[in-house]
Amino acid sequence: MNWIIAILQTTLFVALAPFLAGFMKFCKCRLQNRRAPSLFQPYRDLLKLTRKQPVISEDASWLFCAAPYIIFTAMVLAASVVPFIAVDLPTSAEADVIVLVGFFAFARFFLALAGLDIGTAFGGMGSSREMTISSLAEPTMLMAVFTLTMTASTTNLSGAIEHVLNEGLILRPSFVFALFALLLVAVAETGRIPVDNPTTHLELTMIHEAMILEYSGRHLALIEFASQLKFMLYGVLISNIFFPWGIAEDFGLSALGYGLLVITGKLIFLCVVLAFAETAVAKMRLFRVQEYLGFAYLLGLLGMLSHIILESTR
């Protein structure tokens, strides 16, 4: 029974990801005084892409065609691990938060390799930048998450969330630092302004788009879907780790329904905040990103140290 709920939750997660991307686009359009596309436009785009004939370069190897499936799979696995509407599901016991970061690394590894596969300068540029940024962002993310896991003394996401729920609302300085560090990392890792701009194809600035420039058809659909999933994963992770209230603790129908409602609200709030931030901030130069991520790293470190120095029970 628990397994069925876990699988259903993962399916729901995957199904809702394009909707969140559509909503994000909607918020940004409204803030920029533009008419927004329908909230279901991402679904239509994906469907359109899957029907199109994929064009592949002569120089592409098997890895180029396999990479989209691998990336998508890694993201689906990550989605199955993160508690979405209920905690204590069996899937979250099979992998903890370090494994979650590992899934992201797995997807990124193949995305960067796919970028190098065709042998164009764009692909190499994208891969090089992506690996640079992620190698700075990944430790920050781990630091932020470790702050939480040390408080809860478990690296299991479900366990950590339950710990926060049981403790009730306590203002911990370490959590504030970790929250901001994770927010900054989430922006960098999902390729959003000010680190990367998902809507540009200008060679000087693009990172994610440069790697997937050669993709088309169903391969592109999978990669787009995977990056929408990644966006939602970070959203759910941030909202459920730091504000877990409302998440279903038993598997009754009403609890699950309430959980779904609450997480939708949290995600909508997060999207609006992010849309405001993206509209207000300009994209930064590539070599300013290190300062941005360095700041995030510092926040993560401060969070961890303030946990150890201020909050520990000893």
Place this chain on the structure above:
Amino acid sequence: MILFLAYSAILFSFASGGIAVAHLFKPNINKQLVFWLLGASGLSAILAGLSELISPEIRLDTLSLGLPWIPWHVHFDSLSAFFYLIIGISVFAVSFYAPHYTHHEQKNAENFAILSLFTGLFVAGMMLVLLADDAFMFMIAWELMSVASYFLVAFQHENAANRRAAFLYLLMAEVGALLIILAFGVIASFAEGFTFDELRASTLSTTWMSIAFVLALMGFGMKAGLVPIHVWLPEAHPVAPSHISALMSGVMLKVALYGLIRFCFDLLPEIHWQWGVVLLIVGTISALSGILYAMMQPNLKRLLAYSSVENIGIIIMVLGLSMIFLANDHEELAAIGLLAALFHAFNHSLFKNLLFLGAGMIHHQTHELNIDMLGGLIKKMPKTSMIFLIGCMSISSLPLFNGFVSEWLAFQTALQVDVLDNGVLRSLIPVSAAALALTAALAAACFVKVFGLIFLGVPRSRHAEKAKEIEDKGMLFAPAMLAGLCFFFGIFPSSMLHLIDNVSKQLLGSMLPQKEVLSFLTLAPVSPEQASYTAPLILIGALIAAGVSFWVLHRNFETTLRIAPTWDCGFGGLTPRMQYTSSAFTMPLRRIFAKAFLIDEKVEKTMRENTKLNVADVRYSLVIQDHSWIRVYQPIERGVNRVAKQVGRIQTGNIRTYLGYSLATLILLLWVVSL
């Protein structure tokens, strides 16, 4: 029986070297016998290691070898057996790889004899180090290992750079050996004798213990390649033949680790947390600078050598954690740390061996090791590329592969810091955990570069374009076997961890807190509530997700692929030179971590017809150097030279002066005797 297996492993490798020499005089001996014996040596080492780990028991023996009044004491316990297993697997793999790889050397009987003789001696030396139960035998075996490997590094001595590298290696190995002798000497001066049992019983003051620890750390660290005494490693490993580099990087560094673990956890009567801090800091620095330097290397084997520095750094770091927990009376947590360190050593021996063998295959087929000259090999060498990809994924610690499991265990150890009371430790350990995370992420970037530039894209040189797949089955089997093991231990890590648990039981007297949580499927070192990792289920989930997505896309929207030329933005004329190169790929990281390197970047432009804008020719050169070479080695070198010059003054070249010296010495000795 188990000791017999252990001995036979050594005898087989001696015999392998002996047959090679005999072949020089009796050419009708089958040359392949050399490799069969080497394989037999590997196999018996695996069997000896496994059976000892399954039924742990300390087996002692004395051999009446060596000096007449000091027999060699031999012991074989779980720790030795574990490292025996590491050696066995690598030697076994190499014995399949070498016959075809060395077919060029086999044409020249002399070269072949030299190579095989010293390979045999080298392997035997490493195994003898593990068997030694007294300081004498340990040092003799250690020297056998060092000197034999010197001849292997110097094997292609026609090249002046190789001779230089080999000399540097010998020098460092001997200085290291001296330090180890001193370390043993410090303990022995407080003990009854030189056997390990007597050393264990010695009573030292804390100061002397710390001195012994520092000497041992420097001595073994020199062999293992800790920063800043690692400089010989990236010089020596690339110049040896690839299967030897694989043994040196995959196995010999582990023997140095064995020495350090034996010395600190077994011989020294106590462990202080300050030593753990030293190991933690040294390990962190080694790991970070190792991977940063690795990233910048355009030469594949040099890159792999630097990556060994990184991995050894990680292992030392986790050993430091283990020491800290042990000194604070948390034996169970120390056991997790030791488990993580040993498992990472095991994993590193698998994937580094695999990658060096892969580098040898690439070199064998293309005669090229410069990453910037390769490319597109995935189509020319599909099997090699698949094997190499698994190696890259393991070393980048991606889930489902073995490298991830040991890194996961390392993080789990570091996160237990809350049990400690000391404020310094409580803030130091998380920082080093963050550095470990950075190292892992950089390693992934580094190996994306390696695989992407070598195997993907378009060939960058004629050699790469003409490369063909390796046809020899043995040469493919060896790395394929290692790749299989990498994957197997990534999915079922518990099978190995159960065996390593016996080592920590022997050394620390403590096993993992809950035996039952280390089940076949799930890995939960502390408790299932705290952390768990179920690789088999993740694999099943991955297969389902990939299968469903593939099925949906191919069933419902079946469209054929269209193959077309790469889009060139309408300008035409895409060339392989437009691809990213090694230095281009790492440019952002080079710029961000500029302080970590000594960068000499030059751009020379020649202008056409004295104009300022019309560039005729551009030359770009980039030299990246290690800080430790300039900051540590050159000052020492200058100092030694200066002292030598001062000492040289007494050599006047005048025979009367020398006779005077003799007379003075004679008088001095007479005076000493008469005292």
